[in-house]
Amino acid sequence: MNEREKKKRVFGAIASLCIAGIFMMETKASADQVMLHETLPVYETINNQQVWIGALMKGVVYAAANGTREVEFGNSKVTISLDGGTVTASSAPAELEADDTIITKKQQFIFNRMSTDREPMAILNRNVRFPVTGKTGGWYTVNVGGQEGYIHQQSVEEDNGIPVLMYHHMLESPENTVFYNNSMVIKVAEFQKQMDYLKQKGYRTITMQELESYLRHKKNMVGKAVVITFDDGNISTVKYAYPILKEYGMKATQFLIGGQLNQKSRPWDENTLQYIGFDEAAVTSDVYDYQNHTLGMHLREPIGGLPYLQTKTYEEIKNDFLAAGERIGRIYDGDSARVKYLAYPWGQSSPQAIQAARDTGMTMAFTTETGNVKLGDDPYLLKRQGVAPRHTMEDFAAKLDGTY
Template sequence: MRFIKIALLVVVLGAILLFAGIQYLLSQPAPEGFPILEYHMVQEANPDKAYEYNVPPAEFEAQLDYLEQQGYTTISIRDYLRAKKGLQQLPDKPVILTFDDGYETNYTELLPILEKRGLKATIFMVGNDIGKENYMSWDQLKDIQHRGVEIGSHTANHLPLTSMSLAEARDEVKLSKLLMEWNGMDTIYTLSYPNGKYDKELLDMLKEEEYLAAVTGDAGLNTFETNPYLLQRINIPHPLFGLTEFKWRLLKGRIMTQLGINQH
């Protein structure tokens, strides 16, 4: 019994300290930078084997409403890179919407929402999944790019690049890029690391393969000082607590930036 009481006291004290720490951080000036959000699916039917990756359309639109209320404007990674070179201006509060894997519902359900609202987005496509069941076809992929959605690479086979030799990793990023470009897609110059796994050798190799930017799974905010091959990204999974959870995840990006945890 005494042990249980001590354990409960430790938990309560920990919660109080955590709450006080968060309140202190929120009382400080907000850090510079903008969020990149990481989605996968936006579809009405929840997939049995990938439930956590799906944000239903109603929830997604509620998140978009909140971003609009907070003054955010969507941009593409290309916009960010051009602004970094002084070739264009960014809005006061930019945000980048990204979607990994290239599911067919990105075309059938997500695209109408984006077009209805006039929003920009970036989809990272797994090269060898194009045309497979539940993934976008070549015609859909070309059309969605033609209609203003930025397309990037999620490698050829969605394997963690750090789990293979550098030569094998080079093949993964090179083949996915060439496959899409040779099939009539506009130049592919951005990449999403599978499972968010990366190392320094990969950064140098991406430059050699003419990629200009890559996104991680490390939560935080981005500025022009952020390494373009290590862009911070906030994961947005299936919400268990509605819009409140979405706000928490945005807050996590701010706090991680303030604390300097995994910031690039």
């Protein structure tokens, strides 16, 4: 049987398994090894959907972690069940934390060697991010179940990172308001067009929690993943953006200025700024995750114009972060522990701000520096892709690709 016929037969079997949804298997396990008697798909939950990532192969012996049935697969581990069922991702981080990644362009095998007598040891679905440990000739090396595997470069593309889009305010016709020529205010029609593009191109919006799990090597991720964020908590993001996002089943994060968070928003006026209140947050939490943009540090010094996060002391910043978390946590019935992601005002931080973020339980913090997020990035200096009125759809596509 040639390689093409072999691939067709295995992928056909995988397709049947995916449709069936339940997989019976007979598994041999020791303290160190697991061997499957059926080829089994591996799934990951992304934005509340089960996504097929790839498969472990029948007859292949995989190394199990620490005497368990956890097998290294990509950016995390999968747990093998002895009594049948799917192979699901666990929350355990991969032991070999490779930071360079590729994205698959099609379904493909991971092979056990590069020579012509190679045999498949695992399968990857198309549009999957997968960490690589190196490159030899035209082959990328990867880790699967403690073994070295190989993927040919023709089947993949280099990964430029996950785009974290940044928005602020939007209006239907900003040119007819005091916000004319404001670089932070886009047209609603442009936002609609951008979300249409994400949907048409097959992007999945992921949550901050999913991004964090990926960066901590606890989660496998699709190639077309995007994070959507809004800074400041302008009510226009409820009035205009929320219905669009909800229609498409998308998720987004709101970084709120805690000092602007009152019971309800002031009446709508397109020539002034109004902010989301507790009432609005309560009815939009199915789409929005509400996080920290400081309580009262979204200010600059009157002389010199430096941001407060660069001039205030560690204690002042720490107390501000804590107070903001407590206030925003009221959205979650007082659970301030859920408020653990931060966007620095104007994207500008300082050593004392970063330390305060760490010490107050923040686990990721975002700047406004242009770029995409990659494995190995400093979690307290994460980049974003700002979207402004001047950006064309070509610019938007480049931001998603990490080439802007």
